[in-house]
Amino acid sequence: MRILLDEQLSPRYVGEPLATRGHDVVCIAGHPSHEGTSDDAVLALAAESGRILVTRNARHFVPLAREWAERGRPHAGLLLVWSRETDEFGALVEEVAGVLVSVGDQDGWASLTLSL
Numbered sequence: 001m002r003i004l005l006d007e008q009l010s011p012r013y014v015g016e017p018l019a020t021r022g023h024d025v026v027c028i029a030g031h032p033s034h035e036g037t038s039d040d041a042v043l044a045l046a047a048e049s050g051r052i053l054v055t056r057n058a059r060h061f062v063p064l065a066r067e068w069a070e071r072g073r074p075h076a077g078l079l080l081v082w083s084r085e086t087d088e089f090g091a092l093v094e095e096v097a098g099v100l101v102s103v104g105d106q107d108g109w110a111s112l113t114l115s116l
Contacts, residue, residue: 001100001109002076004028004046006055007035009081013089014096021097026051039064043075052077052109054096065113077109083116 002024005015011027019025026049028034028042037045039060046053055061058080065078083095095116103109 001106002049002051003100004042004049004051004053006042006053006057008056009054010089014093017089017093018097023097023100024051043068043078046078047073047075050076050106052079052100052106054079054081056081058082058115062113069111074111076106077103077111078113080113080115 003018003026005011005025005027007028009015009027009029011030015025015027015030028037034042034045039057043053043061043064053061053075055078061078061080065075068075079096079099081092081096099114099116103112103114
């Protein structure tokens with residue numbers, strides 16, 4: 001799967017293990033030019049690059065996803081992580097990887113918003 005990790009998810013402890021599992025991962029935190037980018041711009045970047053956005057920022061992305069849906073604006077998928085603390089890297093990676101695979105292929109994520 002093609003994934004964009006939002007800035008609060010570690011490139012080293014979340015991004016690299018997901019890449020090791022065969023996912024194509026880009027991390028906001030790994031690109032200084034994207035740090036501080038607005039949430040709407042992050043979702044747009046994910047949509048334009050065909051990447052599922054994985055974020056812990058549900059507070060901002062739930063209403064944003066609703067707004068995009070109401071306007072008929074598609075995205076490449078949104079996975080909201082509620083279930084783990086930021087230092088529970090192994091469990092977080094396992095859960096994210098499991099959900100990514102359970103949906104099926106990349107196209108199955110089109111405009112889909114899920115949480116774990």
